[in-house]
Amino acid sequence: MAAHTSTVRGDHPGMAEIRPPLDTVLVLVSPENIAFEYRLAGPALRSLAFLIDLMLLVAVAGTAWLLFSVTGTALMGFYLAGLFFLWWGGTAAFEVLGNGQTPGKRAVGIRVVSHDGLSINVSQSILRNLIRAIDAAPPFLPGVVSMVLTTRMQRLGDLAAGTIVVVDRRVTASGPPRAASAPNLAAELIPAGFTPPLRLLEALADYVGRRRDLGPARRQEIAGLAASRLVAAWGTSASRDDDALLCAVYDRATLERNR
Amino acid sequence: MTVEEMVKLHAAEWQALEDDIAWLRGPSFRRRESQRILGFSRRYRAACSDLALAIAGRFPPETTDYLHQLVADAHSQLYRTESFSFVDWVRSLVVVVPRRIVTDPCFWIALGLFWSLFLGAGAAAILRPSYAVDLVGTATLAKMEEMYTKSPSSAASDAQRSMATGFYVFNNAGIGLRAFVGGILGGVGSLVILGSNAVFLGVIFGHMLTSPQRANFVEFVTAHGPFELTAVVLSAAAGLRLGWALLDTRGWSRLESLRRTAPEALSTAGLATVLFILAAFIEGFVSPSTLPYRVKAAVAVGTAAALVAYFLAPLAVFGVGRGRTRPDET
Numbered sequence: 001m002a003a004h005t006s007t008v009r010g011d012h013p014g015m016a017e018i019r020p021p022l023d024t025v026l027v028l029v030s031p032e033n034i035a036f037e038y039r040l041a042g043p044a045l046r047s048l049a050f051l052i053d054l055m056l057l058v059a060v061a062g063t064a065w066l067l068f069s070v071t072g073t074a075l076m077g078f079y080l081a082g083l084f085f086l087w088w089g090g091t092a093a094f095e096v097l098g099n100g101q102t103p104g105k106r107a108v109g110i111r112v113v114s115h116d117g118l119s120i121n122v123s124q125s126i127l128r129n130l131i132r133a134i135d136a137a138p139p140f141l142p143g144v145v146s147m148v149l150t151t152r153m154q155r156l157g158d159l160a161a162g163t164i165v166v167v168d169r170r171v172t173a174s175g176p177p178r179a180a181s182a183p184n185l186a187a188e189l190i191p192a193g194f195t196p197p198l199r200l201l202e203a204l205a206d207y208v209g210r211r212r213d214l215g216p217a218r219r220q221e222i223a224g225l226a227a228s229r230l231v232a233a234w235g236t237s238a239s240r241d242d243d244a245l246l247c248a249v250y251d252r253a254t255l256e257r258n259r
Numbered sequence: 260m261t262v263e264e265m266v267k268l269h270a271a272e273w274q275a276l277e278d279d280i281a282w283l284r285g286p287s288f289r290r291r292e293s294q295r296i297l298g299f300s301r302r303y304r305a306a307c308s309d310l311a312l313a314i315a316g317r318f319p320p321e322t323t324d325y326l327h328q329l330v331a332d333a334h335s336q337l338y339r340t341e342s343f344s345f346v347d348w349v350r351s352l353v354v355v356v357p358r359r360i361v362t363d364p365c366f367w368i369a370l371g372l373f374w375s376l377f378l379g380a381g382a383a384a385i386l387r388p389s390y391a392v393d394l395v396g397t398a399t400l401a402k403m404e405e406m407y408t409k410s411p412s413s414a415a416s417d418a419q420r421s422m423a424t425g426f427y428v429f430n431n432a433g434i435g436l437r438a439f440v441g442g443i444l445g446g447v448g449s450l451v452i453l454g455s456n457a458v459f460l461g462v463i464f465g466h467m468l469t470s471p472q473r474a475n476f477v478e479f480v481t482a483h484g485p486f487e488l489t490a491v492v493l494s495a496a497a498g499l500r501l502g503w504a505l506l507d508t509r510g511w512s513r514l515e516s517l518r519r520t521a522p523e524a525l526s527t528a529g530l531a532t533v534l535f536i537l538a539a540f541i542e543g544f545v546s547p548s549t550l551p552y553r554v555k556a557a558v559a560v561g562t563a564a565a566l567v568a569y570f571l572a573p574l575a576v577f578g579v580g581r582g583r584t585r586p587d588e589t
Contacts, residue, residue: 028331031338034307036330074418077543080425081536088436099284117331119339123522130528131440134448142444156443159514160501160521168328201317208262209319251261254316 026152026164028117038117038166041110043147046165050136052104053091061086092129096122101168111168115152124161131157189245191234196253200226204250211243219243262318269309273325276302276333283336303333356526358573365499366527369453369492376457377464377488384465391466395459400466407472411479412549424543431487432535435494439501439528443517446502453495460488482545482555485563486538493531500524 024040061083068079094102100112100120112128114120135143135155143155152164196204203226211219220242227242230249239245279299310326312318360366384391391400434452441448467476504520505513545558 028334030307030330030334032304032307034311034330036310036334037327038331072418073416073422075421077418077421077423077425080422081428081539082425084429084432088433113335117334117338119335121339123525127521127525130436130525131443133437134440134443160443160517162518162521198317205317205319209321251263254262254318 024153026166030117036117038113038164040153041165041167042153043144045108045110045167046147047144049102049104049108049110052107053094053102054104056103057086057090088130089126091132092122092125095120095125095129105165109168110165112163112165115162115164120161120163124163128155128157128161128163131155131160189236189239190249190252191236194234194249196249201250201253204246204253208247208250211247216243262316262322265312266318266322269305272302272305273309273329276306276329280329280332280336299333300337303330303337306330306333351526353569354573354577356530357570358577359523360493360496360527360530361570361574363496363500365503366493366496369449369496369499372450373453373457373488373492373495376454377461380458380461381465381468384462385469388466388469391462394462403463403467404470404472407467407475407479410475411547413547415547420543420547423547424539427539427542428536431490431539432532435490435531435535436528438491438494439497439524439531442495442498442501442524443505444502445505446499449495449498449502452498453491456491478552478555479546481552482558482562483538483542485559485566486534486541489566490531490534490538493527493534497524497527497531500527 024042026038026040027035028038029035064079064082068075091102095112098106101110105111112120112125114124132143132155135141135146135157143157146155146159147153150159152158154164158164207222207226211223214222223242223246227239227245230245231238276299279295279302282295283299306326306329310323310330313323313326380394384394434456438449438452438456441452464480467473470476500520501517501524504516504524508516511519541558541562545555548555
């Protein structure tokens, strides 16, 4: 998935209008008046999680059947009644106890949350898992059709229960982000009163966030692309350390914004 | 303050908030310390303002994404509603749910439809024997007749009885739940399952009442009949409620209407499942037992009376209430 789709190119200073990314991102506003984002999970990830859960269920039911069949008919009644609850309520139990995650969802890194961003409650979980009987009904798979047709990629069970399935980003990023700037050596090269336009600042933020993953030569190469244009625009002599120059521009601009 | 200093300054607090979230996601029966909860809510609000700062200050995407996830996770824990009141639950079970079901046209539609189809098919099968053959085939009828050639009163072991009970739970309650969830297709699924079951059962009843195995058949089906047939009707009524919410939206959007109605319908379906399970126990342990028919008939009368009392007593004692859509009763 592309991170951002820019619609405005060129050097519009300051107030460039940026269209929200054409993406599967859901923005929710909390009572603290802060908008936070959820990334929605699509049919592919969700089907994978479903298949993993299904295989687990078959494995558990199969093992239990072997155990119970050895003991004879006495416990087969318990087995069948247990199978009923496992089949219709097993996933729901996992979702409630696992804070929206079944083993399959945990494996692929997705989570069920309520459409208002809260943890799901018992009734929501039972509803969405009962209605899966319809959602997964061949040949038309109404759940997949519904996911394609709804903006928040909800199957029928999600629509009735008021739930969404989101990507749990913690699978890829763990721990707080690293502080990502460089020592501010090149600040004196920047002309006083220079404020980078917003789009340049965002590009700089991307660069500063990722430069630690790059080797020194690659840093200079990438930073040189922007630094050479900045230096040309300022009419100053070329910097010796383009990487440090970009970090300095970024630090100074954010310093002003953070004040 | 540069971004670097800012991230360094707050990283420990963010990590502490992450730990709080993991702690809150853990087993809920663990005793929760109020001091830690207070610290959590304070850290959450701090993270909110950090996120606002990160967005406005154009922090690197890694930092902003991290804070988005952190705030979202903390938000879902802080505002989760987990309160469970036993008194409310009992009140819901014995007052709110039965009253809502009886005042719900969907229930009466399902009830009327089921019994008219059941009795109609039964009467047709009695009057014209070929009707039953056309509808379910000779093989099914022969199997039914063979099943009831022996008296249902048998001294089967408890093991066999419990196995039969387990099968009835798995099969019958499963049909009930399908009748419920089929309602999300505009009620059509519920109507199809309700109608086909009513006609099938009606034909079997009609046919068996004209067959030589009549006495055995009646002796077997009497005891669990009231619970099982009511459960079928309730399942379909719950499904119809779900489907009707898509048609009559009472001013909400279609999806909002569905979402608001679904918990009500779910409680009806839950009641139906309980009845199916009770019926399975009766069907497994009472119906095929050696108890005299008088006792089995008494069970049928008793369960039917209990159902009538359950549905009508709240209405008689507490009145109709303030309508079906009280928000605190969903």
